[in-house]
Amino acid sequence: MIEAMGLEKRYGDKVAVHDLTFTARPGVVTGFLGPNGAGKSTTMRMILGLDRPSRGEVRVNGRRYRDAVAPMHEVGVMLEARAVHTGRTAAKHLLALAQTHGISRRRVNEVIEMVGLADVARKRAGGFSLGMGQRLGIASALLGDPATLILDEPVNGLDPEGIRWIRSLLRDLAAEGRTVFLSSHLMSEMALTATHLVIVGRGRLIAETTVAEVIASASPAAVHVRTPQSAALRDVLVGAGVTVTATAADTLEVTGRTSAQIGEAARTAGLALHELTPKQVSLEDAFMDLTRGAVEYATEAPHSPHPGTDAEKTLALAGATRSEIPT
Template identity: 60%
Template sequence: MIEARALTKVYGDKTAVAGVNFTVEAGRVTGFLGPNGAGKSTTMRMIMGLDRPTSGTVTVNGAPFARHAAPLRDVGALLDAKAVHTSRSAYNHLLAMAATHSIPKTRVHEVIEMTGLADVARKKVGGFSLGMGQRLGIAAALLGDPQTVILDEPVNGLDPEGVVWVRNLVKYLASEGRTVFLSSHLMSEMAVTADHLIVIGRGRIIADAPIQDIINGKGRIRTRVRTDQPDQLMRLLAGDGVSVELQDNELLEVTGLDPRQIARAALDRHVMIYELTPLQASLEEAYMELTKDEVEYHSLITTGAAAPVQSGGN
């Protein structure tokens, strides 16, 4: 379990994390989302004892990270896959880590096999691709068979097989009753991997709930409607906060109205509807709605190019 209480980090006149409170429970995959500059990396670094909080506390399995006598056996983390001595082989890198905690060589071989590194384990890390470096970082995180696993962008650089492997791995770890804390910018992957989400924006927690609750709460209502009177129905449904798009000759997509409101309006005006299908909002839509006022860097699309517009810094 990871617990943060009034956790705050200030750099000069910049508050990176502002008194956040959250709990990452064991037995489920908790996703950690937020725009660039929102405070995700700073929060994860404080969890791992790499940055000291300005105020507040964060504990892992009941104690600050620095107080764990054998941290690799309590907490495994992938924060920076490049933080490896490039002239060492993957095997020697893991062997050196294992020696600091009296972890047997057999476990080194286990995590090498588990992460698909067997064919390159004796090669120098400096020649690894991004994806192989990620696999090595995950192997290091799992080396001590920890109760808590923290992974920052673990599928970065992985091929589709690797992405599926990470997805199944974190779900399996959670099913064993471990605490799994996962950060990623890939909404499609987070949607099929995480059970619970914590969303941070401008250093503050803006959502902390099961993933389906977040999708249901912030995704705009969309409905597929099929009718042989599309023009009449479009005029009927038009209004503030309502979008009606003609998909083909008889198919409309309505955003901003409950399906029951659509059905009632059509019935009152004797418009025949022969399909009324609620569409599931996506995690990406819900996330964009949640964070629309929390993004520090915006872009404007101009003719032929996207021009970055800075609205703040980190």
């Protein structure tokens, strides 16, 4: 378990992290999300004792990480996958780490197989591709068979097979009762891997919740309906609190009625339905909505012949509201 309590980190006049409190629990994959400059890296460094908090504290499995008797057995860490001696082979890099922590050569061989580096274990790490280097970093984190994993951008550079592999691995490790805490900018992958989220912006906690709750709270209460009798269905549905918008000749967008209510109304009226789908935003859309006022570097929308698109409105809102976030 990772428990952050009132964490704050100042660098002179700059506040990188302010009064940050959250918990990453065993048995759960916790995603740590935030825009660039949100304080994620600083927070992870404070968890590991690499940066000293200006205020507050953070505990891993009930104590400060620096007080751990066998650190690699308690916490597996990958903050920078390419932090290796480039002249060493993958096997020798892992063996050097193992020998400083009383870990057997057999375990080194196990993690090499686990991360798919068996064929290149005797090649120098300096010649590794980005994906191979990422696998080596993950192997280093897994070496001590730790109860807690902290990974920064674990899917960076991995191919589709590698992404699916790490997703399955992290879920399996959490299912074993381990704490899995990972940071990533790939929202689509985070939606498939994590169940719990800690979202920060400008060093402050924005939300601590589940993936499902974030998406549900951001999803419009609308239902996409496709029917060859759209005009007739519109007449059946219209009423107080209901909005029906035609988006194509055979397609309606309905707010104020649930899918079940629309389906029942169509059945009663004898109307055919070809599609009935509640609209749901992606985690990426929900994240952008939550953090639009906490973006440190907002880009300007390019010239477009269609002003007022959702993307442009989001960018405009980011510029209009980011100054409202206290620093």
